[in-house]
Amino acid sequence: MTTVTTPRGRPRDARVHAAILAATTELVAETGYAAMSLGAVAARARVGKDTLYRRWSGKAELVYEAVFTTTDTAPVPDTGSLEGDLAAMTQQLIDEFSTPAAIAALPGLLADFAADPDSRARIRSDFLTPAKERLVDVFERARERGESAADVDTDLVLDALVGTVVFRLGVLGDPPDPRLARSIAGITAKGIEAR
């Protein structure tokens, strides 16, 4: 049972929250992650710096919330084949990482997260875990169809999908090729089935 303490004092303004996130998304896309200062975000959002630090611990947390808060409403793909499902999931990943803000933010954001053990753990728990659950569903169905053996290393497959997409789009800056998802899924699915 959670003790719900009645909040006291002036409640936080949701419009302020939204204005900050919007300013962050704009600025990171315009100037890049490293060149974006929190002072500039505050100025663009017409907000004091304190208001930023009251809600987020620093640049990384702020950008993470601003850029990667896909409510993830898309259903788990069910195309009837492992390869089709993997391609659909990879495409979802590419779509999420292909916005101008995401492309500009990704490498710097991951670098900042990687520099702190707690944040590193958050990548796994907050970002990868939901995707892994969807991937487990996909493999479960593939196993029922007899396409895949039971003991697939789901973590490795997920890390490979994410790592490949991040490296291509974020680090190398390649334009999002519409065939990319199918290519990746093709190799991966066949590699798993053939074991």
Added chain:
Amino acid sequence: MTTVTTPRGRPRDARVHAAILAATTELVAETGYAAMSLGAVAARARVGKDTLYRRWSGKAELVYEAVFTTTDTAPVPDTGSLEGDLAAMTQQLIDEFSTPAAIAALPGLLADFAADPDSRARIRSDFLTPAKERLVDVFERARERGESAADVDTDLVLDALVGTVVFRLGVLGDPPDPRLARSIAGITAKGIEAR
């Protein structure tokens, strides 16, 4: 024809060069990429800051030379199977990225490179191209053995190998699992062969 201008004045001291690279490797491993300042490197190497900037354009270039200068003497693997060759190459990659300095440097270094179009191009030309040539050799031999079709997307395979390893070791900070190379190579090789 390159005009070789005879250098005049005092020649650069090779010991200074080495001292800077050593200090860089130490500091990046101790404090991390972002927290490592060039002033600290200069102080540790007992060198003026100008001496750094005379030789490298900034932190990224310096760290790149200090950490990733594997003279790459290892021969192209030839184990007799595509899977074996891929596993050997992946292991070489993991070895290169598993030193304390490399793990600490990788995400921040890639972020800095990714932020500048010229540097981004250098990742392809300086770092990936040598690896790609080795990978082309491997695929060539596999094709001769009949393990693989002609039209393998070498770039994609390479990006996947590098991206996966970087994400695992650099971003997530996972300890280097001795079975990792085989796992990755297994899926990839079978995925390619099964096409």
Added chain:
Amino acid sequence: MTTVTTPRGRPRDARVHAAILAATTELVAETGYAAMSLGAVAARARVGKDTLYRRWSGKAELVYEAVFTTTDTAPVPDTGSLEGDLAAMTQQLIDEFSTPAAIAALPGLLADFAADPDSRARIRSDFLTPAKERLVDVFERARERGESAADVDTDLVLDALVGTVVFRLGVLGDPPDPRLARSIAGITAKGIEAR
């Protein structure tokens, strides 16, 4: 004729007033004038910051009321000699300025008042005027006794007494010497008489 508007709503709580003044006196003595924030006063008095600003215009006004509200009940000294009367008045001044809170508050308070023309005028009208009236009485009696000529520059004498005491106790931080009042009064009285 003053229009007495009947106050509407909840009347102000006198105990709140007292708690704020007490917290102010404590904090200014503990931390000094500049380091004392109104937020800290509010917290110590268990009061909202608005309650402070509703009653005082800022730090200077609040500290002034908290520290210098000697209801000045002491009678005008009448020792029978100019020197004795001046010594008594100077001692009253020293007593008022010698509390820990007053010593800590004085220089900063005067600086804040001095920075604003209106507040500067208030030093004369609110603080110096009552003292001047008492000093005029003293000189009046001295003149009747034949100790002093009619045209004494009362303002100058008062400014000299206050300025000297403030400089000694507040600025230089000298401990209050019990002979100080007599020394100052001695020179001043003889200087006036000898004209």
Added chain:
Amino acid sequence: MTTVTTPRGRPRDARVHAAILAATTELVAETGYAAMSLGAVAARARVGKDTLYRRWSGKAELVYEAVFTTTDTAPVPDTGSLEGDLAAMTQQLIDEFSTPAAIAALPGLLADFAADPDSRARIRSDFLTPAKERLVDVFERARERGESAADVDTDLVLDALVGTVVFRLGVLGDPPDPRLARSIAGITAKGIEAR
């Protein structure tokens, strides 16, 4: 014997020093002591903030050097009478404190110095001591002329002169009356002689 260590590195630029002091004097006169920020000084002097903090520990030290660095070349007055000498010295004091920058700076500067024990000691040692030496000379001559007894409390007289002038000009903001020095000196001199 003082060990003169050879200065290493780039020497400090005297023009930078002068530009900062000039900007400080201007700004403190324009905006007042409290409202003058070191950031504004740096901007006006076209200088980085670090350069300020490298030379001065804070606002108080900077303003002190900028405003109160009278090389004090004026000779010790020798008018032939104690009253005349005191009047001359008081006038020197008034002149030093009557510049726009000094008037604006004095109360806030004294408040900041008073808040720190070390700085408080510096008022005595750096500012008052030279004046005291001159005052001792004056009293010495007066004693030789038979105008004054031997045991004058020089510190008290000096504190009274300074305190009175500071209070009048700095705190109350009175315009510098040309008769002020004579009035103060008149009372003080007669008060001393009459003992």
Added chain:
DNA sequence: ACTTAACCGAGACGGTACGTCCAGTCTTACT
């Protein structure tokens, strides 16, 4: 031997961002 030009250590320089703190105002729910 002497000149010349680049190298070198040290640290000052202009500039930008950091994260914290406070002032003074405003917005809730409660009394």
Added chain:
DNA sequence: AGTAAGACTGGACGTACCGTCTCGGTTAAGT
């Protein structure tokens, strides 16, 4: 309407780096 709590804008603080510059002094190659 007064009140406690605390969010809000705005701005100064003092620190840390960046990348450049300016010193005194060193080290070879070319004269």
